[in-house]
Amino acid sequence: MKQQIIEILENALKEMGAETEKEEIEKHIEIPPSFEMGDYAFPCFFLAGKLRENPSQIALKIREKIGNPPEQFEDIQTSGAYINFFLDRKKLAQNLILKILKEKENFGKANIGKGKRIVVEFSSPNIAKPFGIGHLRSTIIGNSISKICEFEGFSVIRINYLGDWGTQFGKLLLGFKKFGSKKSLEKNPIKHLLEIYVKANKKIYEKQSREWFKKLEEGDKEALELWKKFRELSLKDFEKIYKLLNIKFDVYSGESMYNEEMKKVLKELDEKGLLKKSDGALVVNLEEYNLGVALIQKSDGTTLYATRDLASAIERHKKYKFSRMIYEVGQEQKLHFRQVFKILELMGHGWAKECVHVDHGLYLDETGKKFATRKGKTIFMEDILNETISLAKKEIQKRFPKISKKELEERSHKVAIAAIFYGDLKNNRSNNMVFDIKRFISFEGDTGPYILYSYARASSILRKAKSLKKGKAETGELDPKEIELVKKLSEFPSVVLKSYNALNPSLIANYSYQLAQIFNEFYHSCPVIGSKKELFRLSLVQAFRQVLKNSLGLLGIETMEEM
RNA sequence: GCGCCUGUAACUCAGCUGGAUUAGAGUGCCACCCUCCUAAGGUGGAAGUCGUAGGUUCGAAUCCUACCAGGCGCGCCA
Numbered sequence: 001m002k003q004q005i006i007e008i009l010e011n012a013l014k015e016m017g018a019e020t021e022k023e024e025i026e027k028h029i030e031i032p033p034s035f036e037m038g039d040y041a042f043p044c045f046f047l048a049g050k051l052r053e054n055p056s057q058i059a060l061k062i063r064e065k066i067g068n069p070p071e072q073f074e075d076i077q078t079s080g081a082y083i084n085f086f087l088d089r090k091k092l093a094q095n096l097i098l099k100i101l102k103e104k105e106n107f108g109k110a111n112i113g114k115g116k117r118i119v120v121e122f123s124s125p126n127i128a129k130p131f132g133i134g135h136l137r138s139t140i141i142g143n144s145i146s147k148i149c150e151f152e153g154f155s156v157i158r159i160n161y162l163g164d165w166g167t168q169f170g171k172l173l174l175g176f177k178k179f180g181s182k183k184s185l186e187k188n189p190i191k192h193l194l195e196i197y198v199k200a201n202k203k204i205y206e207k208q209s210r211e212w213f214k215k216l217e218e219g220d221k222e223a224l225e226l227w228k229k230f231r232e233l234s235l236k237d238f239e240k241i242y243k244l245l246n247i248k249f250d251v252y253s254g255e256s257m258y259n260e261e262m263k264k265v266l267k268e269l270d271e272k273g274l275l276k277k278s279d280g281a282l283v284v285n286l287e288e289y290n291l292g293v294a295l296i297q298k299s300d301g302t303t304l305y306a307t308r309d310l311a312s313a314i315e316r317h318k319k320y321k322f323s324r325m326i327y328e329v330g331q332e333q334k335l336h337f338r339q340v341f342k343i344l345e346l347m348g349h350g351w352a353k354e355c356v357h358v359d360h361g362l363y364l365d366e367t368g369k370k371f372a373t374r375k376g377k378t379i380f381m382e383d384i385l386n387e388t389i390s391l392a393k394k395e396i397q398k399r400f401p402k403i404s405k406k407e408l409e410e411r412s413h414k415v416a417i418a419a420i421f422y423g424d425l426k427n428n429r430s431n432n433m434v435f436d437i438k439r440f441i442s443f444e445g446d447t448g449p450y451i452l453y454s455y456a457r458a459s460s461i462l463r464k465a466k467s468l469k470k471g472k473a474e475t476g477e478l479d480p481k482e483i484e485l486v487k488k489l490s491e492f493p494s495v496v497l498k499s500y501n502a503l504n505p506s507l508i509a510n511y512s513y514q515l516a517q518i519f520n521e522f523y524h525s526c527p528v529i530g531s532k533k534e535l536f537r538l539s540l541v542q543a544f545r546q547v548l549k550n551s552l553g554l555l556g557i558e559t560m561e562e563m
Numbered sequence: 564g565c566g567c568c569u570g571u572a573a574c575u576c577a578g579c580u581g582g583a584u585u586a587g588a589g590u591g592c593c594a595c596c597c598u599c600c601u602a603a604g605g606u607g608g609a610a611g612u613c614g615u616a617g618g619u620u621c622g623a624a625u626c627c628u629a630c631c632a633g634g635c636g637c638g639c640c641a
Binding site: 033048167436442443450452457510 | 565566567568569574575576577578582583584588589590596599600601603604605606621622633634635636637638639640641
């Protein structure tokens with residue numbers, strides 16, 4: 001449709017002696033803010049210089065040259081400097097609905113990633129620590145980005161790169177030797193590990209902690225065995241949470257996996273003359289790229305996470321031959337990743353430019369301050385989930401007092417996930433955001449449950465209309481709300497593509513909300529069952545349901561038929 | 564000090580590859596709407612010098628510069 005408009009304009013402009021390239025015309029075509037202004041618009045401001053004329057005059061002249069609108073157009077009008085194209089909306093609506101109902105869960109796919117592979121690293125919690133809200137963002141955003149990539153046709157490898165190596169394990173080992181007990185560890189591993197960590201995390205123990213980490217890196221049997229136990233118990237705990245969040249990984253990796261490769265990386269760096277000694281430590285100087293200095297090995301001979309990230313990137317590229325690798329990690333690590341990517345490039349790995357750090361901002365508390373984690377004020381993921389779930393339960397019971405226990409569990413779980421996921425994803429990922437639990441959990445207004453609710457209402461209509469016979473769906477005169485809804489539905493594919501290009505799920509989250517909002521308006525002003533246009537409206541409701549389902553799916557949110 | 568990011572209604576946020584006379588939502592506040600497909604909803608109202616000052620442009624919340632305020636980062640943590 002757009003192509004046709006471009007051709008029309010191209011011809012008109014040619015006749016006026018203002019020949020303009022197709023690309024140039026396309027660049028200017030836009031969608032008007034309101035459907036009353038048409039379906040496509042062409043602003044003439046940019047031609048003013050070339051034609052030395054008032055933009056409104058130009059618009060009128062172009063309109064004149066176009067003459068009678070071709071078949072697919074209902075009308076072509078001018079409004080100031082704009083030429084507005086009105087399409088045959090009835091036909092358009094019917095075709096779109098047909099397409100959606102035919103393509104179903106595939107509606108909106110661009111298939112740009114066929115045959116290509118993307119590695120997404122996300123979540124990546126630290127072993128031996130509770131899964132706090134700090135890792136929630138990476139988990140939710142990474143999950144959504146994985147889904148968006150898959151939707152666009154890529155094959156995606158989801159990696160959970162556990163923080164399971166580093167100096168803090170020296171502290172943990174020391175703490176366990178000094179204050180730990182096997183019994184408490186079995187009983188409540190995470191809590192116990194957190195306790196001993198806090199006790200050992202003091203200046204007087206620093207030296208001993210370092211020694212324990214060195215032992216670990218050198219493969220000391222006792223250290224290794226304990227560490228393995230910690231890792232195993234933590235993983236079990238994390239898996240509980242991932243199950244609740246409905247999130248899966250293809251690979252559980254970790255920083256500990258790269259001990260051997262790291263030696264190779266060090267050797268390679270040295271051979272390429274990139275390593276320098278500085279105060280007993282090994283560094284790569286990146287000052288000429290404005291990236292400071294990257295520390296590769298500490299003066300005591302142990303490694304750092306930069307070293308491990310280099311090794312893991314190289315290994316992953318060998319193993320997965322990715323066309324792109326995405327790191328969903330907090331924005332505070334921006335410099336770190338720029339350094340790692342630069343070093344990879346300097347090592348001669350051309351694929352370094354396919355690595356991208358997809359960052360996200362911090363969660364702030366309700367006063368707008370960073371969450372205090374040091375004083376043990378950490379907020380546990382499980383608590384948030386349970387709190388949200390019980391709130392959802394109350395709401396559901398109000399409406400459906402007779403519902404079965406199993407059904408109640410299922411529904412409240414879905415509502416809670418929607419509340420939390422949407423609450424996060426509606427924000428632009430790179431910005432900090434306030435994590436005010438009360439607001440987050442609220443079920444009114446711009447929230448996940450609001451969107452689910454509109455889906456459930458749509459489902460309800462379809463259920464009640466089920467017994468009706470089939471026939472031809474005549475559109476009749478389109479109602480303004482119907483036009484708006486159709487228009488919004490048609491935007492879905494481009495929203496997904498945009499979201500993929502920006503690696504930003506918030507575009508899809510906002511779209512989902514707007515779609516639900518328009519549907520609710522339609523719901524109030526356009527009765528479906530019993531109306532003269534029942535068949536058409538039913539198909540529209542069905543199409544809405546499909547698109548909303550696809551859209552929410554990309555956010556990691558499951559729809560429900562009743563709520 | 565240097566680098567990156569942010570500053571839009573009382574609060575939380577969209578909009579920011581410049582464009583259509585009144586800058587959008589939600590929460591909260593005020594007033595309506597359940598004999599009607601689920602009121603977790605809808606309708607209307609009050610509420611904004613788009614951080615400040617310049618600049619570019621026919622046109623700026625959007626681009627540029629300076630300044631102010633906040634966040635994050637800048638060699639032995641991850």
